[in-house]
Amino acid sequence: MICWSCEKNAGDGMLCAGCGAVQPPLRTADHFRVFGLPRKFDLDVADLEWRYKEMTKVLHPDRFARADARARRASLERSVQLNLAWRTLSQPVARAEYLLSLEGIEVGEPAGSKRSDRPDSRATQPVDTALLVEVMELREALAEARARGDSAKVASLVAGVQALHNREMAEVAAGFAAAQPNLAAITARLVAARYYRRFLEEAEPHEGEEDAAK
Amino acid sequence: MAYSGKVIDHYENPRNVGSLDKEAPNVGTGLVGAPACGDVMKLQIQVSDAGVIEDAKFKTFGCGSAIASSSLATEWIKGMTLEQAMSVRNTQIVQELNLPPVKIHCSVLAEDAIKSAIADYRRKQRGSQTQPSLGES
Numbered sequence: 001m002i003c004w005s006c007e008k009n010a011g012d013g014m015l016c017a018g019c020g021a022v023q024p025p026l027r028t029a030d031h032f033r034v035f036g037l038p039r040k041f042d043l044d045v046a047d048l049e050w051r052y053k054e055m056t057k058v059l060h061p062d063r064f065a066r067a068d069a070r071a072r073r074a075s076l077e078r079s080v081q082l083n084l085a086w087r088t089l090s091q092p093v094a095r096a097e098y099l100l101s102l103e104g105i106e107v108g109e110p111a112g113s114k115r116s117d118r119p120d121s122r123a124t125q126p127v128d129t130a131l132l133v134e135v136m137e138l139r140e141a142l143a144e145a146r147a148r149g150d151s152a153k154v155a156s157l158v159a160g161v162q163a164l165h166n167r168e169m170a171e172v173a174a175g176f177a178a179a180q181p182n183l184a185a186i187t188a189r190l191v192a193a194r195y196y197r198r199f200l201e202e203a204e205p206h207e208g209e210e211d212a213a214k
Numbered sequence: 215m216a217y218s219g220k221v222i223d224h225y226e227n228p229r230n231v232g233s234l235d236k237e238a239p240n241v242g243t244g245l246v247g248a249p250a251c252g253d254v255m256k257l258q259i260q261v262s263d264a265g266v267i268e269d270a271k272f273k274t275f276g277c278g279s280a281i282a283s284s285s286l287a288t289e290w291i292k293g294m295t296l297e298q299a300m301s302v303r304n305t306q307i308v309q310e311l312n313l314p315p316v317k318i319h320c321s322v323l324a325e326d327a328i329k330s331a332i333a334d335y336r337r338k339q340r341g342s343q344t345q346p347s348l349g350e351s
Contacts, residue, residue: 107249128247129245131247132245132246132247132254133245135247135254136245136254136256136273136275139254139275140273143275191249194249194250194251194252195247195249195252195254196252197252198251198252198253199252202275
């Protein structure tokens with residue numbers, strides 16, 4: 001890329017390799033490349049955070065308060081790109097879904113469009129049905145425990161589902177670590193994790209609910 | 215999220231919440247989920263010997279629109295034949311409840327739940343064709 005300021009080759013960093021002027025973001029850069037990291041699931045979040053903080057300092061608006069309009073704009077666009085990349089990669093779930101989206105897989109979409117009017121459609125999704133049965137039973141158990149005001153039962157259900165969620169995410173990590181990742185299997189794990197996460201969100205005590213349950 | 219009056223009405227006073235005996239030969243159970251949001255919906259039908267849906271129940275764990283969609287679906291299909299119930303379309307639910315585009319998948323879920331319940335009932339009937347139906351009407 002040619003630097004807008006010195007009109008020489010800027011390299012592909014945030015700042016021009018020659019004159020140090022901030023460069024607009026590369027449109028083609030994926031979230032990993034923003035941090036100069038390889039595209040893989042297994043990453044050191046502490047290292048990622050260090051990179052994020054260092055880059056944030058470089059892009060801090062105070063540094064561009066009196067800068068050229070093009071530099072201000074470029075730094076702002078870089079910040080937006082950096083923040084989105086950080087939010088996506090720092091969370092394992094978002095990172096996994098992002099990696100799949102780079103492969104053209106949107107988690108939840110293919111299974112969501114599956115129709116049950118074909119007689120065999122459920123038979124071909126045995127895992128899915130078993131998962132739905134499990135999730136429905138868990139949700140019913142949660143609703144019943146809440147109706148009884150049984151907070152110990154709610155807590156044990158939450159702990160159980162949290163363990164299930166952790167198990168799925170451990171399988172996701174293992175799946176990506178394989179020499180030939182099975183993307184369909186990883187997607188199924190992420191879908192299961194979503195159902196468990198939805199349960200956990202629902203189980204979080206809301207304001208006033210403690211009283212309402214009594 | 216601004217819900218329409220009809221959605222709020224079904225959400226606050228859901229019709230036909232509950233369960234039917236899923237082991238009964240004249241009961242069909244449909245269980246569907248939305249992987250995109252993690253909602254789950256169970257819809258059950260009890261079918262008379264004449265092939266008419268005489269009772270319908272649902273349990274939905276999800277947003278207000280998903281609850282309203284399944285509540286409306288059970289209300290509609292009661293008294294319908296299986297063929298009539300098969301022809302219920304999610305677009306009708308969208309129209310009746312005035313669902314915004316982001317909530318259309320809730321109506322799809324309800325349509326899928328009806329079809330899945332009917333498929334389950336028919337599978338059971340095929341499996342026990344030689345036995346007399348236990349359905350009361």
